[in-house]
Amino acid sequence: MIKIGILGYGNLGRGVEAAVKKNADMELVAVYTRRDPASLTINTPGVPVKSTSELDTGKEPIDVLVICGGSATDLPKMTPKYAAMYNVIDSFDTHANIPAHFDNVDKAAKEAGKVGVISCGWDPGMFSLNRVYASSVLPHGKDYTFWGKGVSQGHSDAVRRIEGVLDCRQYTVPVAAAIERVKNGENPELTTREKHTRECFVVAEEGADLARIENEIKTMPNYFADYDTTVHFISAEEMKANHSGLPHGGAVLYSGTTSDGTNHVIEYRLTLDSNPEFTGSVLIAYARAAARLNSEGVCGAKTVLDIAPAYLSAQDGAYLRAHLL
């Protein structure tokens, strides 16, 4: 059994917990929290909730620690810290800072003789795999990543910070016409606005100035100004009834040529009922790989690009060759 610890019990931590239950060779040993452990009840009966101070001893009986923190401030500190004690895995997704994060985790993990898998999930993660496979097979080509339709938690949070907004769910929606152009082999140059639209469902305070809220959303730099955005004001009841899930997904499309006039399109598409449960499932598959690699003497930082697919499977190589190759 591979012994898993989860650090952080938000949406992603619960997604990892659900994934552990679906893998017969995995065992959840503990959930670690910065909160008072007594205040937290988890979904797996019999598994202890512990303080991160116990983790800090470096002596917890876990094979892999799945770090479910935020990319902005948690993971840059937590992942190198715990890579010095345990095999670790995270879903660090601030693309611009991945090289520095990789180096920090690599140094800590190598000194400790541990494996640290970073930036794991679906993007970065499964989508990255598909960008690399496609561009390696067809070096004369171009990749396109479309996200959605799905809930962007970062954009939802940004709207919630506007005065007069009680709640918001923001959906990122890919533009179907843009996808069709790529699939037709047109190799279009697409602007940000041409690739995605944004749709906001907003619960406003009673008497709030809806026109002002709508304008503040649509003109918000970085988040909305470069997109065509639709704003719907709804009731708290409707929010709860129709927008309580966290579906997501998207597609990596790659169009490339092998000779004059000979084009190929590769499409990888995810349609996910629950973003955190799927992300948690990817983390758990790579947690298995981390444990195995470390048991073979491998150490240092790794990404999905550095790990052979067979390491993810609970089945051995002979089974995979006979049944899935």
Next chain:
Amino acid sequence: MIKIGILGYGNLGRGVEAAVKKNADMELVAVYTRRDPASLTINTPGVPVKSTSELDTGKEPIDVLVICGGSATDLPKMTPKYAAMYNVIDSFDTHANIPAHFDNVDKAAKEAGKVGVISCGWDPGMFSLNRVYASSVLPHGKDYTFWGKGVSQGHSDAVRRIEGVLDCRQYTVPVAAAIERVKNGENPELTTREKHTRECFVVAEEGADLARIENEIKTMPNYFADYDTTVHFISAEEMKANHSGLPHGGAVLYSGTTSDGTNHVIEYRLTLDSNPEFTGSVLIAYARAAARLNSEGVCGAKTVLDIAPAYLSAQDGAYLRAHLL
């Protein structure tokens, strides 16, 4: 530069040749043939055509030999033979015999200190990768592979052997309704007949009994009897004008759950203008991996499941992390 030799110059050999031209770190050193080398003109000026007897010396100046033979009789002999002398790669696709082929190549390659990549292409190959990634991430699920629309050379050849048939092109066509059921998360049990139909374009001899030919096709065991098959009789001119390409493709669909009522669908789809050129491109990406692995001291048989994605790319790890992760 990675020095590539191609053994066999049929459709696939020419596809590999086209792929080498698209990769700046690759160089075609020679094409090897069992025919009289003087009888063969290749598409790359200045590159010699040599007899396989020269290859048999074990002294040819190549980093990887791409073996473009048939799975029925060529590859089971050729790949182990040449794995004892060179790094090799093949597209062996007789699924039932992959374990034995792997063992034979593994023994020869290990004794020689070489790498032998077997069963590379898109199925087995890219499709296998997607079956393994998907089932590892979502162990509670089911995979579905659909082929086409595309030309099956094996089925086309089978029809050509019928008396009175001058030429045939057989298209394998996936059933759209079956794909929709999978994408809807229904997890259907699908029979062979429900997944694909077959469409034959046949040029018959003048005066041939068309009804007999059609009946012989539709009732042919293994190839057609289990499918709904449509037969069109066309002229040789129409065959040449409309059916001279070798397009293919298909999709691996995977539907899996992470908790009660929470389902996810993963779709990997290829739409290929040229089956041999795409297959050749996959072989060349894995030839790069074979050369690199061997330069690191790795030897033995490998499949796409055993090779980390970063080995396929001409870019280094730091570039991939900064730009594609």
